[in-house]
Amino acid sequence: MAEGRFSWREARAEILRRIRTGIWPPGSQIPYEEALAEEFGCGRGLVNRALQELAAEGVVERRRKGGTRVTDHPVRRPKLEIPILRQEVEARGGVYGHLLLARVLEPAPLEIRGRLKLSAAAELLHLRTLHLADGAPYAHERRWISPAGAPGVLEADFTKISANEWLLRHAPYDFGEMSIGAETADPEAAAILGASPGAPLLSVERTTWRKGEGEEPAPITFARQLHPPGHRLKAEL
Amino acid sequence: MAEGRFSWREARAEILRRIRTGIWPPGSQIPYEEALAEEFGCGRGLVNRALQELAAEGVVERRRKGGTRVTDHPVRRPKLEIPILRQEVEARGGVYGHLLLARVLEPAPLEIRGRLKLSAAAELLHLRTLHLADGAPYAHERRWISPAGAPGVLEADFTKISANEWLLRHAPYDFGEMSIGAETADPEAAAILGASPGAPLLSVERTTWRKGEGEEPAPITFARQLHPPGHRLKAEL
DNA sequence: GAAATTAATATGTCCGCACATATTCACCGC
DNA sequence: GCGGTGAATATGTGCGGACATATTAATTTC
Structure with missing residues (x-):
């Protein structure tokens, strides 16, 4: 030592x-x-900082009085590299574009109500968008937006700015979740994405909420993006 | 204010x-x-800490002399919640199990050499494992392990301990990458996973390296896991 | 013996200061 | 102009101390 x-x-x-x-x-x-500070020949502050980072990564658990212990599965959680479509496309040197395919205000379908944890039925803005990289289909997106969680959304022109970017600017979220899976291309998605029906598509779902002042969290949006065959997400370990 | x-x-x-x-x-x-410290009524140390966290998350960029500026796409990078299969299964209250289907020492296939960035052809340990949750197929894994990067791997008994967990204990990695995509089930994978041929499978690939003392990084392992239809990965935003 | 109170203790947070380090910018000599 | 040099400056890192807070352990009280 x-x-x-x-x-x-x-x-x-x-x-x-x-x-x-x-x-x-x-x-x-x-x-x-x-003890560690003494062994490492540094102040407690540095050890504290190191341990706090490891705790944030899920490697250790800490409790006041009772010390620090190693997690059952001390593994760092992978971080996805590029969570935003435009950035994803531009990082590959492509030109990003998007097409608004449909825009309707409709009562929330049951599934979407569940995702957004909406108690009562409410009117949601339903968008269908095709995201493009160099003019080629990059992702087909279905998105539901809650006007209550995103004030002003009904007036926005989503042919000019993508819903994703509009929301980023006008309805920032406090927390959210993401789910990744594989789905079969239904005929409509296949046609739009230029894939053969039945092809495997990568499905990325995102749900976001805003945590109000003292109130309970308000749902903002739920989106499901389907990517053409061959598409992969990358993360660093 | x-x-x-x-x-x-x-x-x-x-x-x-x-x-x-x-x-x-x-x-x-x-x-x-x-300036921020003065405005917030706290010491510079706290502002420094806050900004460093945001920099680590990719929201801001910082340079000595030249200050801090907002990233072009100030979005926090999602963190995957459960990167380890056993943990994934047990978190759902299931019983984890695994079956070693095949174990051969063979020259590295060209594709795998590329993934591991191996310059010369070398013998790799090739494993095929079926991971189980409550006895049901949970993931089909093909893994290649470099004996150079994981000393002692040829003596390990992977019927008792899964390769994943053995590597975690005996050949810790310094960095790695992960790639997620959707694939069609080939007949063999479909049979093993109990899925119909042509079904969409979630594919998770991991590659890890160890950064030696001064030398250049040594590849440890590459693994591709195929999950049955319906399986989803979750991440928090 | 059970419940309530008190003490002990490890981590969490913060300050003020100091110095290290990287980068930028102005200046200078040619 | 042009290149080199050095000062200015914002962040990076670190110390030592102090007090806050949560949790456990010991002690007292009924």
């Missing part, structure tokens, strides 16, 4: 190493911040 | 709010740490 002056990054790396090599196995408790 | 004593979380939230509501539009420069 005999370390000399760890930086907080080095401290984090060393702690992670000890966890991954089994020196501190899953479920075990690890030394207190002060 | 007239704020009173921000915590660093509040500072981060306030900065994020200003970015998302367009007060600080994409590409623009935001005030210096000291």
Whole structure:
């Protein structure tokens, strides 16, 4: 051992190493911040910072009085690289474009009400959009937007700006979830995407909410994007 | 304004709010740490911490001398919730199990050499595993492991411990990448997973490397997991 | 013995200061 | 002009101390 002056990054790396090599196995408790600080030859603040980062990543769990222990499955959670379509396209050097295929105000279908956790039936703005990369189909999107969660959405012109980007600017979300799966192309989606019916499509669903002032969260939007065959999402581990 | 004593979380939230509501539009420069600290009524350390987190999330970019500016696409990158199969199954209250279907030592196929960025042809351990949840097929995995990157792998008994968990303990990775897509079930995969041929399967590929001491990174493993129809990955936004 | 109170303790947060480091910008000599 | 040099400056990192907060353990009280 005999370390000399760890930086907080080095401290984090060393702690992670000890966890991954089994020196501190899953479920075990690890030394207190002060003890580690002394061993690493640095202040408690640095160890605290290192441990807090690892806790945020899900590698360790911390509780006041009771110390820090290794998670049952100490693995860092992968981060998806590009969550926004336009960015995704432009990162590949393509030209992004979008076509508004349909726009209707309609009562929320039962499935969508469930996704948005809407208690009462309400009118939602339903959009169908085709996203393009260099003019070629990139994703077919069906989106439902709650006018209550996104004030002004009924006046927006989604032929000019994509719903995604409009919402980003005018109805920022506080939290949300994303779900990824594989689906079969129905005839309509296949035609729009230029795929053969029955082809496997990557399906990406996003739901977002806004956490009001003290009230309970208000749903903003639910969107399902279908990508043509061959499309892959990337994440770093 | 007239704020009173921000915590660093509040500072981060306030900065994020200003970015998302367009007060600080994409590409623009935001005030210096000291100015913000004064406005928020807290020390520079807290503002620094808030901004560093936002920088890590990709919302802002920071450079010494030259300040902090909002990213072109200030969006937080989603984090996948459950990256490990056993954890995934057990989180749903299921019982995890696995079956080793095949184990051969063979020269690296060309495609796999590409994934692992292997320059020369080398013998890799090729495994085929069926992962089970409550006895039902949960994922079909094909994995290639480099004995050079994972010493001792040839002696491991993968009927007892899954390759995933063995690698986690004995050949920890430093970095890696993950790729998600949709594929059609070939007859073999369909039979193993109990799906009909041609059904859409979610495909999850992982590649990991270890960054040696000064040398260049050594590939550890490449794995492709195919999930039965209906399976979805979840992430939080 | 059970319940309530109190003490002990590990982490969470914060400040003020100091110095390191990278980058930019103005200045200078030619 | 032009290239090089050095000062200015914003962020990066770190210390040591202080107090807050949550949780556990010990102690007292009924």
